[in-house]
Amino acid sequence: MKVLVVNAGSSSLKYQLIDTDTKNTLAKGLIERIGIDGTKLKQEVNGDKYEFEHPMKDHVVASQFMLDALTDENHGVLSNMDEIAAVGHRVVHGGEKFTQSVIIDDEVIEAIKENIPLGPLHNPANLMGIMACQEVMPNTPMVAVFDTAFHQTMPPKAFLYGVPMDYYERLHVRRYGFHGTSHRYVSARAAEFLGKDINNLRIITCHLGNGSSIAAIHNGKSVDTSMGLTPLEGVLMGTRCGSLDPAVVQYIMNNDGISVDEVLEIFNKKSGLLGVSGVSSDMRDIDAAAESGNENALVAQQILDMGIKKYIGSYAAVMGGVDVIVFTAGIGENSIELRERVMEGMSFLGAAIDKEKNKVRGKEADISADDSKVKVVVIPTNEELAIARDAFELVKNL
Ligand code: AMP
Numbered sequence: 001m002k003v004l005v006v007n008a009g010s011s012s013l014k015y016q017l018i019d020t021d022t023k024n025t026l027a028k029g030l031i032e033r034i035g036i037d038g039t040k041l042k043q044e045v046n047g048d049k050y051e052f053e054h055p056m057k058d059h060v061v062a063s064q065f066m067l068d069a070l071t072d073e074n075h076g077v078l079s080n081m082d083e084i085a086a087v088g089h090r091v092v093h094g095g096e097k098f099t100q101s102v103i104i105d106d107e108v109i110e111a112i113k114e115n116i117p118l119g120p121l122h123n124p125a126n127l128m129g130i131m132a133c134q135e136v137m138p139n140t141p142m143v144a145v146f147d148t149a150f151h152q153t154m155p156p157k158a159f160l161y162g163v164p165m166d167y168y169e170r171l172h173v174r175r176y177g178f179h180g181t182s183h184r185y186v187s188a189r190a191a192e193f194l195g196k197d198i199n200n201l202r203i204i205t206c207h208l209g210n211g212s213s214i215a216a217i218h219n220g221k222s223v224d225t226s227m228g229l230t231p232l233e234g235v236l237m238g239t240r241c242g243s244l245d246p247a248v249v250q251y252i253m254n255n256d257g258i259s260v261d262e263v264l265e266i267f268n269k270k271s272g273l274l275g276v277s278g279v280s281s282d283m284r285d286i287d288a289a290a291e292s293g294n295e296n297a298l299v300a301q302q303i304l305d306m307g308i309k310k311y312i313g314s315y316a317a318v319m320g321g322v323d324v325i326v327f328t329a330g331i332g333e334n335s336i337e338l339r340e341r342v343m344e345g346m347s348f349l350g351a352a353i354d355k356e357k358n359k360v361r362g363k364e365a366d367i368s369a370d371d372s373k374v375k376v377v378v379i380p381t382n383e384e385l386a387i388a389r390d391a392f393e394l395v396k397n398l
Pocket of ligand 1: 209281330331335336361
């Protein structure tokens with residue numbers, strides 16, 4: 001079955017056409033600067049790169065260009081858009097309503113709207129993507145796959161914050177967690193790769209990319225994760241600060257005379273690796289700067305390493321041990337050095353890596369030392385494939 005996977009941002013539309021039988025990506029595209037000058041579409045099919053600039057005033061127009069590109073005689077992969085059996089949409093915040101992927105109907109759209117206060121940066125854009133696709137593909141079933149859904153199995157002791165219960169009951173303030181599609185995919189894939197039953201495993205998944213989160217997965221269910229009400233909580237990220245004392249907000253506001261929105265903008269966009277190092281939000285730049293003696297880049301690296309270690313230690317404690325540690329996403333899949341630094345001194349947990357086996361980038365590998373009780377693996381994430389599979393499962397019997 002051919003499934004179109006769509007990830008809509010406020011001015012962008014990322015898409016992949018996936019064949020769920022072969023797991024192959026047939027086409028991959030990105031439309032940027034929707035509604036702004038210089039809107040560009042880039043598409044790749046089997047190494048053939050197709051790119052053009054054309055005004056697109058909104059997501060509906062952009063979706064039509066996406067379909068035109070996919071069915072283009074010279075650069076496309078489809079002879080007819082009816083070949084698309086389903087569209088899978090990434091939706092960031094599903095709140096407490098969505099514990100799994102669902103077929104989109106009016107009620108689902110209303111529920112995604114209701115969750116806008118929880119995901120103000122992402123849900124409106126995700127909705128625009130859904131509604132635009134519905135307009136240009138009115139007869140194609142659409143599925144919503146939520147970043148938060150996988151973490152809905154967390155128990156109250158993991159998802160509640162220590163604030164008056166009224167805030168949870170009235171305002172739904174709680175830990176939701178994100179990257180759920182990735183944590184679900186890599187944990188299941190790690191179990192398969194190791195030939196083990198996921199229902200009998202304690203797994204810690206480290207999704208380390210520009211945004212990073214770590215999850216504790218006990219018998220296939222998420223029992224804790226590092227991101228919270230928003231993706232700001234947890235380990236240090238590219239531009240996000242990760243966890244800190246909330247009183248820092250008031251202290252900065254009072255001293256610098258800036259608003260809470262400005263402080264949050266700094267915590268989201270100007271902190272993390274970028275803010276600490278003053279160099280870049282990109283791990284490769286941080287590594288290069290640290291290597292050449294930049295002390296702030298070095299300490300940024302160290303904050304991240306230590307944060308990951310602390311989560312691994314605490315999640316092992318929560319699950320009464322750990323059987324598998326998974327590294328995934330841009331940094332987790334590619335940074336040999338970070339994996340080595342994080343896993344150093346972890347033998348007290350029965351976890352050690354083999355430095356030679358660790359010399360892999362971007363492919364599935366068991367990097368554990370022969371005598372390591374804990375399996376340490378690299379599993380490239382594939383959120384698009386996971387979304388396409390969910391869409392397939394939901395629409396196959398329609
Ligand atoms: P993602 O958000 O999953 O695309 O991950 C992006 C992050 O992965 C960026 O910080 C990149 O610098 C990092 N990354 C990609 N390749 C490497 C590499 N070879 N070594 C270290 N970090 C990398």
